Amino acid sequence: MGQDTISAKPHEALAFLLRDEMARVDALIRARMASKNAPRIPEVTAHLVEAGGKRLRPLLTLASARLCGYEGPYHVHLAATVEFIHTATLLHDDVVDESLQRRGRPTANLMWDNKSSVLVGDYLFSRSFQLMVETGSLRVLDILANASATIAEGEVLQLTAAQDLRTDEATYLKVIRGKTAALFAAATEVGAVIAGADEGTISALNSYGDALGISFQIVDDLLDYGGSSSQLGKNTGDDFRERKLTLPVIKAVGRASADERAFWTRVIEKGEQQDGDLATAMQILARHDSLQETRTEAIAWADKAKRALRALPDNDLRRLLGDLADYVVARLN
Amino acid sequence: MGQDTISAKPHEALAFLLRDEMARVDALIRARMASKNAPRIPEVTAHLVEAGGKRLRPLLTLASARLCGYEGPYHVHLAATVEFIHTATLLHDDVVDESLQRRGRPTANLMWDNKSSVLVGDYLFSRSFQLMVETGSLRVLDILANASATIAEGEVLQLTAAQDLRTDEATYLKVIRGKTAALFAAATEVGAVIAGADEGTISALNSYGDALGISFQIVDDLLDYGGSSSQLGKNTGDDFRERKLTLPVIKAVGRASADERAFWTRVIEKGEQQDGDLATAMQILARHDSLQETRTEAIAWADKAKRALRALPDNDLRRLLGDLADYVVARLN
Numbered sequence: 208m209g210q211d212t213i214s215a216k217p218h219e220a221l222a223f224l225l226r227d228e229m230a231r232v233d234a235l236i237r238a239r240m241a242s243k244n245a246p247r248i249p250e251v252t253a254h255l256v257e258a259g260g261k262r263l264r265p266l267l268t269l270a271s272a273r274l275c276g277y278e279g280p281y282h283v284h285l286a287a288t289v290e291f292i293h294t295a296t297l298l299h300d301d302v303v304d305e306s307l308q309r310r311g312r313p314t315a316n317l318m319w320d321n322k323s324s325v326l327v328g329d330y331l332f333s334r335s336f337q338l339m340v341e342t343g344s345l346r347v348l349d350i351l352a353n354a355s356a357t358i359a360e361g362e363v364l365q366l367t368a369a370q371d372l373r374t375d376e377a378t379y380l381k382v383i384r385g386k387t388a389a390l391f392a393a394a395t396e397v398g399a400v401i402a403g404a405d406e407g408t409i410s411a412l413n414s415y416g417d418a419l420g421i422s423f424q425i426v427d428d429l430l431d432y433g434g435s436s437s438q439l440g441k442n443t444g445d446d447f448r449e450r451k452l453t454l455p456v457i458k459a460v461g462r463a464s465a466d467e468r469a470f471w472t473r474v475i476e477k478g479e480q481q482d483g484d485l486a487t488a489m490q491i492l493a494r495h496d497s498l499q500e501t502r503t504e505a506i507a508w509a510d511k512a513k514r515a516l517r518a519l520p521d522n523d524l525r526r527l528l529g530d531l532a533d534y535v536v537a538r539l540n
Numbered sequence: 541m542g543q544d545t546i547s548a549k550p551h552e553a554l555a556f557l558l559r560d561e562m563a564r565v566d567a568l569i570r571a572r573m574a575s576k577n578a579p580r581i582p583e584v585t586a587h588l589v590e591a592g593g594k595r596l597r598p599l600l601t602l603a604s605a606r607l608c609g610y611e612g613p614y615h616v617h618l619a620a621t622v623e624f625i626h627t628a629t630l631l632h633d634d635v636v637d638e639s640l641q642r643r644g645r646p647t648a649n650l651m652w653d654n655k656s657s658v659l660v661g662d663y664l665f666s667r668s669f670q671l672m673v674e675t676g677s678l679r680v681l682d683i684l685a686n687a688s689a690t691i692a693e694g695e696v697l698q699l700t701a702a703q704d705l706r707t708d709e710a711t712y713l714k715v716i717r718g719k720t721a722a723l724f725a726a727a728t729e730v731g732a733v734i735a736g737a738d739e740g741t742i743s744a745l746n747s748y749g750d751a752l753g754i755s756f757q758i759v760d761d762l763l764d765y766g767g768s769s770s771q772l773g774k775n776t777g778d779d780f781r782e783r784k785l786t787l788p789v790i791k792a793v794g795r796a797s798a799d800e801r802a803f804w805t806r807v808i809e810k811g812e813q814q815d816g817d818l819a820t821a822m823q824i825l826a827r828h829d830s831l832q833e834t835r836t837e838a839i840a841w842a843d844k845a846k847r848a849l850r851a852l853p854d855n856d857l858r859r860l861l862g863d864l865a866d867y868v869v870a871r872l873n
Binding site: 242244245246247248296299302303321322323325326327329330332333334336337340343345348349352353355356358359360361362363364366367381385 | 575577578579580581629632635636654655656658659660662663665666667669670673676678681682685686688689691692693694695696697699700714718
């Protein structure tokens with residue numbers, strides 16, 4: 208790895224290091240998102256796939272397989288698989304959240320309709336399933352089937368838990384394991400499995416993906432309240448407006464005075480929001496140190512991710528995966 | 541098989557003959573539709589699963605496996621798998637069609653919301669995927685992955701084709717292969733595969749399921765115009781009101797006069813429907829013999845299904861599968 212990549216963000220350095228394989232992943236994604244029978248399918252998928260995104264999950268699979276010394280072709284299939292699963296869940300999430308923007312573009316449900324988003328999501332999920340069958344590994348299929356069930360379960364749990372003030376940190380953890388960490392963990396684990404790594408290595412890479420995903424989602428939820436600075440910037444307050452209970456608020460609800468509890472009940476459970484409510488919420492979060500404590504948890508999960516890597520051979524890829532865990536929480540600064 | 545089952549409808553006779561295995565399928569469905577993490581899931585699935593339905597697809601899998609002499613346990617998993625896939629597609633279809641009733645009950649999207657239907661559908665699809673992985677058969681996984689992709693593709697194709705008067709019979713066939721026949725064909729094929737049947741038998745049972753499914757869907761579409769009698773009863777005209785182009789109308793459009801073409805353009809493509817339009821549509825269908833010709837096609841597909849069975853050993857199960865093909869079109873009388 209040359210000096211010119213050292214200063215890059217770790218996912219960019221990973222993308223550079225794995226650029227040949229990522230090109231094969233991209234080619235496979237393009238080939239498999241097509242449908243000669245239903246032209247609506249490539250329209251919708253191209254809209255989303257070509258908008259880019261960081262391709263973090265396929266990078267994790269490629270890095271994991273290469274870290275375990277894999278020389279075969281199937282990590283490319285698995286990297287495309289996890290990106291298809293991710294894209295399918297984005298399409299369905301946008302219907303569920305009635306979102307208007309994704310990756311800086313109008314969402315597919317807005318460009319076409321909810322029907323297209325639901326059914327093209329189903330199509331991509333089926334295509335991911337075909338790709339993993341091609342690897343011929345029942346263990347990989349088992350991991351991805353379980354991850355898929357955990358993802359859907361987490362999403363359904365979020366439906367009922369997100370606006371319920373009784374939701375505690377354990378439930379929040381289940382939700383974000385489902386919506387984010389399950390696919391991160393599967394992405395790294397299948398890379399190790401397809402490489403025929405030993406059980407310790409497979410388990411370490413699963414733990415890394417799980418902890419990285421949890422840290423990633425906590426940071427996302429924290430950034431929605433402006434990070435740990437108590438300063439609101441652009442693109443903040445969405446979760447508040449959508450009445451989505453996330454870790455900072457859960458922490459504050461746990462310590463709420465009677466007045467504060469009445470406030471959270473009104474704005475989150477009843478959804479009766481007025482001008483100035485977000486500022487009030489920020490004051491309450493600051494009063495209880497909720498943002499700082501949430502940040503501490505995100506860092507603890509990133510540290511857990513890095514510790515999991517200790518079981519692996521020390522090389523460029525391992526260092527970049529460690530840097531990635533640091534980078535996830537560095538987004539807060 | 542006793543005399544008392546001879547007079548029953550063939551799917552009821554199949555259910556009676558396979559009652560012990562169907563009880564195991566039902567128990568497995570109940571066990572796997574649960575979720576300890578997200579209570580919304582069993583609520584939604586119980587609403588749909590307990591409403592019953594004919595359980596036609598799991599019966600086909602069980603019958604196919606038993607017909608091929610299978611003695612193992614995994615046909616039960618596969619029967620539950622196909623029912624889960626079917627239930628998942630129903631949940632998503634109801635969102636797409638904005639349906640109000642399913643199996644005589646309000647739809648899940650009405651009882652809960654579209655979000656729950658989308659995400660619980662995803663959950664059931666993932667659970668089906670776990671069940672099939674448990675069989676340990678990569679060939680079964682391949683068949684079901686391909687069927688899932690064909691289903692989703694057919695549903696997306698229907699979105700664009702259903703209100704487009706240029707849709708021809710070949711496109712209609714692709715749509716109904718997707719929405720119905722692909723899962724019928726997979727249901728019978730995986731029964732044969734798990735039983736270790738020879739290639740001729742596997743191919744015959746795939747052809748049977750495919751032709752049965754096509755016949756079944758053509759009949760459904762015909763019944764929506766009152767069957768071949770040109771008499772409208774209750775529950776007819778839904779496809780017309782939803783501007784869904786099906787075989788009877790496609791046939792009539794192919795022979796339309798200029799006036800008739802203007803009529804179809806107005807009511808289907810533009811969706812500008814008035815009182816009396818359905819009666820006019822029925823007159824046009826009668827004028828071109830479209831219902832009779834559609835009926836002839838349904839019968840031809842049922843005959844194709846029966847012919848496919850000739851490759852199989854002659855026993856009670858084979859006779860009931862043949863009777864089932866006759867029964868599908870007998871619904872028209």
